[in-house]
Amino acid sequence: MTAAACQHISAITKPRMPRKHECEECVKIGSDWVHLRTCQTCGATLCCDSSPNRHASKHARSAGHAVIASAEPGERWLYCFPDDAFAESRRPRIPGVFEEGATQAAGMPRPGLMSRTTVTGH
């Protein structure tokens, strides 16, 4: 988890976050999307390969921008198209990374750490 997946991803110290939670291209053509990704080169938020238009991968190819990050709430990963490299960023070392615009508003989901409030006193 410490080793960077590729040099593109390792060059990213502060991942870009989506400005809006919508695919910029799908909005223009009135289409739908499934998941959103944010280009780490220019900050464009586009739809994933499960979406009908696959704007994120099209953008990566046409613009030559290598790395995207998930723009989905609770997902923290980076993907590099040319290297087919995937990196999880669950615990960013730099405070504030991934936290821009997404403060504790919704309460952070913590998989595997169910809050047990059923502790009876003894």
Ligand SMILES: [Zn+2]
């Ligand atoms: Zn790469």
Ligand SMILES: [Zn+2]
């Ligand atoms: Zn799209």
Ligand SMILES: [Zn+2]
């Ligand atoms: Zn881009």
